[in-house]
Amino acid sequence: MARRSRPVLLLLLALLSGGVAAVVALRYLRQQASPLMAAERPNAQIVVAARPMALGSVVGERDVKLVEWSGGAMPGGFIGTLQEVVGRGLIVPVEENEPVLAGKLAAQGAGGGLPVIIDQGMRAFSIAVDQVIGVSGFVGPNTRVDVLLSLVQSPTLREPTTKVIMQNLKILAAGASIQQDKEGKPLEVPVVTLLVTPEQAETLGLATGQGRIQLALRHTLDTLNVRTTGAPVSSLMGTPRRAPGRKTVARSAEPEPTSTTVEVYRGGQRTLQKFGP
Numbered sequence: 001m002a003r004r005s006r007p008v009l010l011l012l013l014a015l016l017s018g019g020v021a022a023v024v025a026l027r028y029l030r031q032q033a034s035p036l037m038a039a040e041r042p043n044a045q046i047v048v049a050a051r052p053m054a055l056g057s058v059v060g061e062r063d064v065k066l067v068e069w070s071g072g073a074m075p076g077g078f079i080g081t082l083q084e085v086v087g088r089g090l091i092v093p094v095e096e097n098e099p100v101l102a103g104k105l106a107a108q109g110a111g112g113g114l115p116v117i118i119d120q121g122m123r124a125f126s127i128a129v130d131q132v133i134g135v136s137g138f139v140g141p142n143t144r145v146d147v148l149l150s151l152v153q154s155p156t157l158r159e160p161t162t163k164v165i166m167q168n169l170k171i172l173a174a175g176a177s178i179q180q181d182k183e184g185k186p187l188e189v190p191v192v193t194l195l196v197t198p199e200q201a202e203t204l205g206l207a208t209g210q211g212r213i214q215l216a217l218r219h220t221l222d223t224l225n226v227r228t229t230g231a232p233v234s235s236l237m238g239t240p241r242r243a244p245g246r247k248t249v250a251r252s253a254e255p256e257p258t259s260t261t262v263e264v265y266r267g268g269q270r271t272l273q274k275f276g277p
Contacts, residue, residue, distance in 0.1 A: 044069045047079045049094045055141055056173075057090050058112035064100055077102035089116040114173055114193065124172055125201045126191040127213055139192055143171045144218050147194075147204070151211040163230035164216070165207060168223055170195040 046069040053063055064085050069078075078101060079085055088105045089112030106116035118124050129139075139145060147166040151157060173193040192215065196204065207213060 044074065045080050046075070047082060047085050047100045049096055049098050049100055052096050053090055053094045055090060055093045056113050056117055059085050059088055059090065059100070059105070061086050067097075075099055075101060089113065091117050117172060119195065121197075122195050123198055123201045124193050125196050125204050126193045127204065127208060129174075129192045129215070138217055139171055139215060140174050141171055142220075144168050144220055144222075145171060145194075146216040146218060147207075148214045148216060149207045149211050150214065154210075157232075159233045161230045161232045164226075164228050165203065166196075166200060167225045168218065169200075 045066045047064050048067050050063055050065045053059065057063075061082065064082055066080075066082065078099060085100050085105065088108060089110060090104060091106055092104050094100060094104060106112070110116050114124055146164050147169060148162055149165045150160070150162040152160045154161075171192060172195050173191075194204070204213075
């Protein structure tokens with residue numbers, strides 16, 4: 001009996017030792033996994049937009065909120081307190097529940113509105129518009145346009161002409177699209193504001209006093225400049241334009257044939273003989 005019970009005892013001891021080893025291993029794995037899981041899911045808060053905000057808006061207390069952010073990857077430039085956001089201007093539009101990152105805000109004290117969205121070295125130039133010049137309301141912030149100048153008379157023009165003088169200019173503001181005060185009230189102005197270089201600003205300033213300015217809306221992805229020669233009034237009636245640099249040479253009339261008179265002396269007598277028609 002003792003020999004028969006010995007294998008059973010050995011089997012029980014093996015099962016018991018295996019169970020103890022499994023419990024110890026499970027506890028060890030749980031202790032190692034807990035810090036890792038805690039690091040992957042930090043209990044952090046991030047500032048997001050409570051409502052859509054337009055470009056140039058000044059962020060108010062009701063415009064943002066704090067939400068819990070789960071996951072190990074935090075967005076770059078995230079802000080964790082409302083005090084760091086309130087009172088600063090937006091340099092890009094923000095949608096509802098979108099994180100308000102540091103790169104989307106103007107510097108502290110810079111305010112909002114148009115000044116904070118002008119690129120370094122560029123200028124904002126406003127021109128008066130109406131329903132026609134503003135492309136029937138389709139010209140808005142971040143759209144791109146060409147500028148056309150129509151001249152009735154000029155020392156170098158023989159007839160009224162329209163020509164594209166600038167291409168692919170960015171619209172910064174149109175009408176009440178930019179909010180400039182802290183209360184968020186729009187400023188109603190019948191102008192379109194363009195982003196231009198200082199040299200382009202000089203040209204536009206001169207052009208507005210010489211003729212009629214109009215805008216031509218273009219595709220946002222179309223960045224190629226096109227060379228044009230301008231459209232004179234005569235081209236409206238189908239009159240072909242002369243190629244630049246070519247001159248029309250008038251063909252002179254053929255000379256009329258002339259007669260020739262020759263003096264002939266015969267035997268001392270002088271006679272005149274006519275040749276030709």
